[in-house]
Amino acid sequence: MGDDTLRQIHFERTENSKYVVRNQRGGSLVVGSGGPDDTDFTPVELLLAAIGACSAIDVDVVTSRRAEPTDFRAVVSGDKVRDAEEGNRLENLKVEFTITFPEGEDGDKARVALPRAVKMSHDRLCTVSRTVEVGTPVAVDLNDGEVTISSDARPADPSSG
Numbered sequence: 001m002g003d004d005t006l007r008q009i010h011f012e013r014t015e016n017s018k019y020v021v022r023n024q025r026g027g028s029l030v031v032g033s034g035g036p037d038d039t040d041f042t043p044v045e046l047l048l049a050a051i052g053a054c055s056a057i058d059v060d061v062v063t064s065r066r067a068e069p070t071d072f073r074a075v076v077s078g079d080k081v082r083d084a085e086e087g088n089r090l091e092n093l094k095v096e097f098t099i100t101f102p103e104g105e106d107g108d109k110a111r112v113a114l115p116r117a118v119k120m121s122h123d124r125l126c127t128v129s130r131t132v133e134v135g136t137p138v139a140v141d142l143n144d145g146e147v148t149i150s151s152d153a154r155p156a157d158p159s160s161g
Contacts (some may be wrong), residue, residue, distance in 0.1 A: 044080060044090065047132075052076035052095050053126040059097065059119035062114050067106035073098045093132070 011021040016060065017033035032040035051148065052074045060072065074097045078090035099114060100106035122129065139150035 033097040042117045044078075047090070048076040048078060048093075050128045051093065051126070051132065053093055054126040055118070056097075057122045058125045059099070059114070062120075063099070063101070063110045063118035066113055067101045067104075069099055069110070070102050071098060071100040093129075095129075 003064055009021055009023050011031070013021045014030075017040075018036070018062040019031045020028055021031055022028045022072065030040045031043060031046065032038040034040075034042035034045075056072070060069075068135055074095055076093075076095050078093040080088065081091050082088050097118065101110040101114075124130070139148060141148050
């Protein structure tokens with residue numbers, strides 16, 4: 001893939017189970033473990049936020065061409081499952097939008113476009129939810145390829161002799 005397709009973030013540890021994540025445009029956020037006194041987003045919360053934000057942006061771009069919403073909110077949820085066989089994951093992912101538009105012709109146009117915009121985002125446009133639904137494998141490299149873990153190539157178990 002070329003440089004125009006690459007998306008990348010960088011993060012570094014600031015303390016035990018706390019990291020600063022930076023994008024290439026200079027933005028940053030803190031990610032934590034979700035302990036009792038930790039208000040930072042956890043990785044799972046970031047995944048939920050990414051799914052919701054991706055769809056929200058798609059829907060907002062299409063509908064706000066017709067009218068500015070008077071209310072635009074979403075709740076993204078999922079059940080965290082601990083599974084000894086398949087590993088930890090989220091199930092029952094759901095994005096629930098609450099979007100309203102002003103009365104009048106422009107608001108009517110936005111309301112008509114809304115269901116199609118939500119469907120297009122879900123079925124085709126939202127890279128985040130499409131990636132989750134398609135099930136893209138994730139490879140992990142340690143120390144510039146010293147150890148590579150992927151769904152195709154798992155490191156040999158040293159105890160297997």
